[in-house]
Amino acid sequence: MSDILTRKLRRWAKFDDQDRAALDRLTMVTRPVVRGQHLIREGDDPTHVFLILEGWAQRYKILPDGKRQIVAFLMPGDLCDTHVFILEKMDHSISMMSEGQVVSIPANDMLAIIENHPRVAQALWWCTLVDEGILREWLVNIGAREAYSRIAHLFCELYIRAGAVAREGNGDFFMPLTQTDVGEALGLTSVHVNRTIRALKRSGLVDAAKNRLLMLDFEGLKDAARFDSAYLHARLVPLGG
Template structure:
């Protein structure tokens, strides 16, 4: 399977063969992790994690035991490529189920961006999209009802998985529990179940064996009031 980071960055910048090889070389130090933290609040990271297969999430725990999931990291996503600029992590990153991860030393990231301007541009664009996704998630939780926000989340995940070629038609991996969906959308697991049942009853989605199938993406987008511009998926014109 192709390097998902290369697949993702080529939607932001045209990459040469040399740059593609360089990206493959930084993905050699890999490991598999299952449902545990990659980075915790207060850590001082010296490397950047790249998700090659599976999922991870950014999250923060509250003193009362509640958890808010802040973002999902999918294949091709770097876990905060500039995080080592700060002294300490202000949030945690955890594998969602089983994930294959590459550990990239911070100096390697710096060398790549110094040597290859197209890669630097790709990393920059990717980081800007991450910020746009964070803004949309804030709107989702604060202003949309639970039905619309769940449909919106599924539209976003499907498009992001399409970007890195991790879909088959309308089907993609969705390794989330109802509790995790609740921690993402700010609703209880019981409410998550009700909304999922409604989406299924309307023939929009089905879930089976940690996978989701979207049966009518246009109808799901309509239900979500979804505007994909914040994902900036159109091919960029080189600067």
């Protein structure tokens, strides 16, 4: 189960046995985490990189007036800030949205693998670029789409990133977001998110249960969102197994 990183990175680079071994060594010591637990906080001095093995996390900032803006969702296989330890201080926080398992990788180990395993370094670059692409698309989503398509777009992205497209036939997948979370990610109030999600349900596009989202009509949802998965780059090709 903890070779999830290798499996993810392998999409973007051919690794030899040494690469794989080095990656495996990183992910030896896992640590259970509970819902709400912080991996790191704004203002902290980052000394470790986190790898999510199980569960979802959120990256967010808090404004002086108490408002919260979520700027990313992290799911199994995602690395938090591969190179953030270059900076002095975290400018945001990361907390778990569900229970799960994570690995804390010391900065030095990370640096070492980057120096000694160019193919791994390249794959990590790739991840960073994809993350940046997601950030840009979020900007487009919040800046240029209205609530209905905005929420639809987020659901499409999460569906694909969670790898649920090909895996589970029925379209039901783990998605531990509250409506408040959705609002804080998309710049909407939870009240409006509620009303809009029911509109999506009424249209027969999705349904929801606690911690689960049910894709009833993925094509319809993509339509509503004007969703174009190009920005996720190769992510959407799971090539299962």
